[in-house]
Amino acid sequence: xxxxxxxxxxxxxxxxxxxxxxxxxxxxxxxxxxxxxxxxxxxxxxxxxxxxxxxxxxxxxxxxxxxxxxxxxxxxxxxxxxxxxxxxxxxxxxxxxxxxxxxxxxxxxxxxxxxxxxxxxxxxxxxxxxxxxxxxxxxxxxxxxxxxxxxxxxxxxxxxxxxxxxxxxxxxxxxxxxxxxxxxxxxxxxxxxxxxxxxxxxxxxxxxxxxxxxxxxxxxxxxxxxxxxxxxxxx
Numbered sequence: 001x002x003x004x005x006x007x008x009x010x011x012x013x014x015x016x017x018x019x020x021x022x023x024x025x026x027x028x029x030x031x032x033x034x035x036x037x038x039x040x041x042x043x044x045x046x047x048x049x050x051x052x053x054x055x056x057x058x059x060x061x062x063x064x065x066x067x068x069x070x071x072x073x074x075x076x077x078x079x080x081x082x083x084x085x086x087x088x089x090x091x092x093x094x095x096x097x098x099x100x101x102x103x104x105x106x107x108x109x110x111x112x113x114x115x116x117x118x119x120x121x122x123x124x125x126x127x128x129x130x131x132x133x134x135x136x137x138x139x140x141x142x143x144x145x146x147x148x149x150x151x152x153x154x155x156x157x158x159x160x161x162x163x164x165x166x167x168x169x170x171x172x173x174x175x176x177x178x179x180x181x182x183x184x185x186x187x188x189x190x191x192x193x194x195x196x197x198x199x200x201x202x203x204x205x206x207x208x209x210x211x212x213x214x215x216x217x218x219x220x221x222x223x224x225x226x227x228x229x230x231x232x233x234x235x
Contacts, residue, residue: 060178068176069184075169076195080161081154083202087147089209093216098143103154110150114142137220144213151206162196 081103092098119142124132131139173189176182 061180063180065176065181065184068172068181069188071172072169072185072188072192075165075189076162076192076199080158082158083151083155083199083206086151086154086202086206089144089147089206092140092143092147093209093213098146103150109153110146113149114146132224133220134224137217141213141217144210148206148210155203158199 086103123134123138126132126135169189169192173185174182176185
């Protein structure tokens, strides 16, 4: 009897041990774990997309775009004449010598112009350092006219070069592959616009200087007329 009970107890223990090793699947836990895994994968994918977009944005707004903006850097001045190279008109008004420095090939054209006018050397006919006020004013007027003719010739050539440069530069606008390139191109266009306005200011200043020369000539003429009309008091 005891032997039978012990055998039964041993069989029960073996059966319980065998049942303890059998895996148990909980459907609800498995579904929840699957949802968590899918959500985590979606979050990782979104994070990777955000990182890629952040890198692309950073590259678009940082870095050197000299190659793109530099193509527009020669629109206003280029390699041609600029008013900054023009000789000082103030020196001419003060009786300084005629100078064509910075005006390139304009010297030959102006020389032909002056020679073609067949101008006399002085109004009074006095030379070798003997000059009247009218002679000085006359020489200043000749130098001013020659300089203005040279400036006009040089400026006309520069206008043609700038026109071609602006046309070529306009074709580059919109070709930048990113935001930084577009901003730098726009900035370069603004700089070139400022330089063009500066050139216009130089032209206006020269026109004002030429007008001032006319005023000086009138003053000299009035002064000479006043001296000629003056009568010495009788003694």
